[in-house]
Amino acid sequence: MSGAIVRLRDVVEINPGMRVGDVLEKEVCFVAMADVSEAGRITNFQTRPLLEVSKGYTSFCQGDVLLAKITPCFENGKAAVVDRLASSVGFGSTEFHVLRPSDEINGRFLFHLIWNPLFRRLGAKRMTGSAGQKRVPTAFLAEYEFQLPPLAEQKRIATILDKADGLRRKRLKAIRLADEFLRAVFIDMFGDPVSNPKAWKVKSLADLGSLDRGVSKHRPRNDPSLLGGSHPLIQTGEVANCDGYIRTYTSTYSDKGLDQSKLWPAGTLCITIAANIAKTGILLFPACFPDSVVGFTASETATVEYVRFWLSFLQKTLEANAPESAQKNINLAILRNLQVPVPPIDLIRKFAAVVSATESIRVAQRKSVQEGLLLSASLQHELLA
Structure with missing residues (x-):
């Protein structure tokens, strides 16, 4: 320039x-x-x-x-x-x-x-x-x-950068549409999860799998000797801000940190119970998390994908009704006693397969978004430097 x-x-x-x-x-x-x-x-x-x-x-x-x-x-x-x-x-x-x-x-x-x-x-x-x-x-x-x-060159540069940004927006919109598609599929297959119009049998969430809080026994929790090792440590915010799957982590436990915690397997559904209420994400790798997060692993009568989407319809209600002291929170008993419509397992697994196929598409879309961000940054550097 x-x-x-x-x-x-x-x-x-x-x-x-x-x-x-x-x-x-x-x-x-x-x-x-x-x-x-x-x-x-x-x-x-x-x-x-x-x-x-x-x-x-x-x-x-x-x-x-x-x-x-x-x-x-x-x-x-x-x-x-x-x-x-x-x-x-x-x-x-x-x-x-x-x-x-x-x-x-x-x-x-x-x-x-x-x-x-x-x-x-x-x-x-x-x-x-x-x-x-x-x-x-x-x-x-x-x-x-x-x-x-000159003004003509300014307009040309602005047009190029606007087009690059527009492409990025379209890719992000495609990801959002995938989320809306899955919610629509859930409603079509199972009906409204609150009113249960298809009259599925109802069970408590505790009956559909194992449900326990994360573990962090040592105080203070930020003791340097607990941190910096090779064991992934997921925080509440990483669950709340994920898009359904937890792919990355920013903190780790040392062996000492792991000894006072618990390592949850990949495929665990993480559910936040403090500050951000009932936000969810499925682990794609084994990880620890604190007691502000609950881990759910499904039995043979359900899948974590089904429970995650079912909870997404209840999230705002759970958050609005959460007891509040210093910050909003819900306890494990509330989660365990939630009444869940339970369709036949074959139908639940069919929905999980749709989620998996859609997620494969979203992985490609996210890669495309990242490539778009790199392109925009490169264009900005080249055209505005």
């Missing part, structure tokens, strides 16, 4: 102000931090009275670029071009920087410039403030230097 070296402040108005008296509407669009995705999109425009948001919030206009300033939102890529704005001006979280492009810089080019991983790494190093409240300072944005090609 060729072009003049400029600072961001040379071609962008940073956090421009506005006069509320110039706004004619009584209601305006509002964007909270939660309304901006890490995928670089505004997912929702709220509508709020102008008098409610005209003071104490950040204002912006159509075509501006919103950039989260606070950790971890900045590092995670919460940024977006403001499009589809239904009012003459919008308001949003005070944790947004607003970048207004001049006639010299294309808005989509500006977005990709501040959304790419290099910019985020540099910005993270310049953050100021205390832990958990660190923010990217305006000065970093103002002084950020980059090559500014």
Whole structure:
């Protein structure tokens, strides 16, 4: 890429102000931090009275670029071009920087410039403030230097990067559709798991297999002598954030750590019972986990795939009704006593086969998504460097 070296402040108005008296509407669009995705999109425009948001919030206009300033939102890529704005001006979280492009810089080019991983790494190093409240300072944005090609070249670069990002989104959508497909298959084969319209026999979850909490006897749990060995250790968050199968781990136990824990076999269904309630994932390798996770291994009357999908329909209800002290949790007795419709095992195994076949497709889709991410990163480096 060729072009003049400029600072961001040379071609962008940073956090421009506005006069509320110039706004004619009584209601305006509002964007909270939660309304901006890490995928670089505004997912929702709220509508709020102008008098409610005209003071104490950040204002912006159509075509501006919103950039989260606070950790971890900045590092995670919460940024977006403001499009589809239904009012003459919008308001949003005070944790947004607003970048207004001049006639010299294309808005989509500006977005990709501040959304790419290099910019985020540099910005993270310049953050100021205390832990958990660190923010990217305006000065970093103002002084950020980059090559500014001619407008026609900017538009070409932005189009290429938009297409690469669009391809990645389509691949992610295909993975989500696979999840929806399996839920639809479950309903078609077994009926609603709550109302049980097909009148299957009902058994307690404890009758369908072995159900026990993970083990971590030693205190403190983070004793360095317990960690750093060769035995995988799964945490609650890794269960909650998996997509049905636990493929990776970030912590390990030493032999001493294993001695005070329990190693669960591959194929175990992990169920969270604290903080994140009834989130599930099937282990693809032997692993230990703490007592905030329950392990379920199926008997001959069920499969872990059937139980996982059955629980997914109940998850929100279980979470909403969970007792809460310092944090929400459910105990082992609640899980063991859950009443499960039990269709014939041949039908359950047929569903497990559909899940397995679909998972093979999703593995290929996830690989494609990763390849897309690498392609996008490579293009960003090549086109924006």
